Amino acid sequence: xxxxxxxxxxxxxxxxxxxxxxxxxxxxxxxxxxxxxxxxxxxxxxxxxxxxxxxxxxxxxxxxxxxxxxxxxxxxxxxxxxxxxxxxxxxxxxxxxxxxxxxxxxxxxxxxxxxxxxxxxxxxxxxxxxxxxxxxxxxxxxxxxxxxxxxxxxxxxxxxxxxxxxxxxxxxxxxxxxxxxxxxxxxxxxxxxxxxxxxxxxxxxxxxxxxxxxxxxxxxxxxxxxxxxxxxxxxxxxxxxxxxxxxxxxxxxxxxxxxxxxxxxxxxxxxxxxxxxxxxxxxxxxxxxxxxxxxxxxxxxxxxxxxxxxxxxxxxxxxxxxxxxxxxxxxxxxxxxxxxxxxxxxxxxxxxxxxxxxxxxxxxxxxxxxxxxxxxxxxxxxxxxxxxxxxxxxxxxxxxxxxxxxxxxxxxxxxxxxxxxxxxxxxxxxxxxxxxxxxxxxxxxxxxxxxxxxx
Numbered sequence: 001x002x003x004x005x006x007x008x009x010x011x012x013x014x015x016x017x018x019x020x021x022x023x024x025x026x027x028x029x030x031x032x033x034x035x036x037x038x039x040x041x042x043x044x045x046x047x048x049x050x051x052x053x054x055x056x057x058x059x060x061x062x063x064x065x066x067x068x069x070x071x072x073x074x075x076x077x078x079x080x081x082x083x084x085x086x087x088x089x090x091x092x093x094x095x096x097x098x099x100x101x102x103x104x105x106x107x108x109x110x111x112x113x114x115x116x117x118x119x120x121x122x123x124x125x126x127x128x129x130x131x132x133x134x135x136x137x138x139x140x141x142x143x144x145x146x147x148x149x150x151x152x153x154x155x156x157x158x159x160x161x162x163x164x165x166x167x168x169x170x171x172x173x174x175x176x177x178x179x180x181x182x183x184x185x186x187x188x189x190x191x192x193x194x195x196x197x198x199x200x201x202x203x204x205x206x207x208x209x210x211x212x213x214x215x216x217x218x219x220x221x222x223x224x225x226x227x228x229x230x231x232x233x234x235x236x237x238x239x240x241x242x243x244x245x246x247x248x249x250x251x252x253x254x255x256x257x258x259x260x261x262x263x264x265x266x267x268x269x270x271x272x273x274x275x276x277x278x279x280x281x282x283x284x285x286x287x288x289x290x291x292x293x294x295x296x297x298x299x300x301x302x303x304x305x306x307x308x309x310x311x312x313x314x315x316x317x318x319x320x321x322x323x324x325x326x327x328x329x330x331x332x333x334x335x336x337x338x339x340x341x342x343x344x345x346x347x348x349x350x351x352x353x354x355x356x357x358x359x360x361x362x363x364x365x366x367x368x369x370x371x372x373x374x375x376x377x378x379x380x381x382x383x384x385x386x387x388x389x390x391x392x393x394x395x396x397x398x399x400x401x402x403x404x405x406x407x408x409x410x411x412x413x414x415x416x417x418x419x420x421x422x423x424x425x426x427x428x429x430x431x432x433x434x435x436x437x438x439x440x441x442x443x444x445x446x447x448x449x450x451x452x453x454x455x
Contacts (some may be wrong), residue, residue: 100269105350106226107146109252109268140170172207190228196355199267265304375421
């Protein structure tokens, strides 16, 4: 095998001739050994494990193009079923006529939600004879980077509510203070990438109700439930964050996060058809059929949609509840054990989404969170270290994402490696690494509100 490999493998240009399939496979396979072990990646929210049956279905559907609904009508039907299931899960008023679609991930889904907010605002302003050239979107500085991209790409002013003190997400008073007649909507986050906490969606919606009563400003809410929209329905059924709140116009989630599908698939749903302006929906006569579409991407695989339906069918409500509860149990137990080690202080404990953040205690001057991250990386664990956004950039933290394949046993192994790392780090006289030395945020990137789109 290896004697057939050429002396030089081209990396940035096509080779002059062919290569045996087995040889090409081995070359690529060997290079990919240099990647980190996905199962030890505690930075990513994205699923790194799936049942063999789900993988088999994905293999069987690898060639199916999701956009060709006329050619693959049953795949399209499974997508529709998933939308209806999510509509029921999120308490839509009329689940039979649920409006929504699959996407390549929660970022695309979020952008579709943002586009609908902008278009609805434009229609209303034009009907009133008012200008439409200065739309803005209100959100906390903890939003995922996709919202900064949305604002930049679609020319919307992002209005970030900064973090203050020990409050690390959007609050009702800060949201209302940033709203005016040009506000297209408020983005609330059900599961912040910085610390895993839920934002108080119901309280924010109530504050916006009060704002409308006082001023007449009608500001809708979009819920970015990339993670939490697949956690809260199963573990926090009494929490009001979804379409039970009349002010919630749209919700997005990521099927390839706590929807338990391999990447990439996301979902976006609107309260009703009025919440999605019809002029955003295109009817495409392509390859023999008329296909309505309202996604940013055109051709994309149908395999992940099929896998999502498989998971819904396979697990049902009780199965999802059991899986998500196990993730939360692992997260809260592990966070408690880390807090008991001594040098660390919890920011969150994993009791919202199964994600928690922790920092080095004040007075500990021998090592930094970036030292800890680097030390764990030596054993293969990828635990991101990062600083928080504006007004709390003094706060540096580590974050652990607990997914379905991170068991209690693996959590114990991580603890052993963390204890081992601490025994060495505590012999240092000063931190060796800072943020510039290779810390990675993975979704918790800081941003500069003064330069939209250029975090």
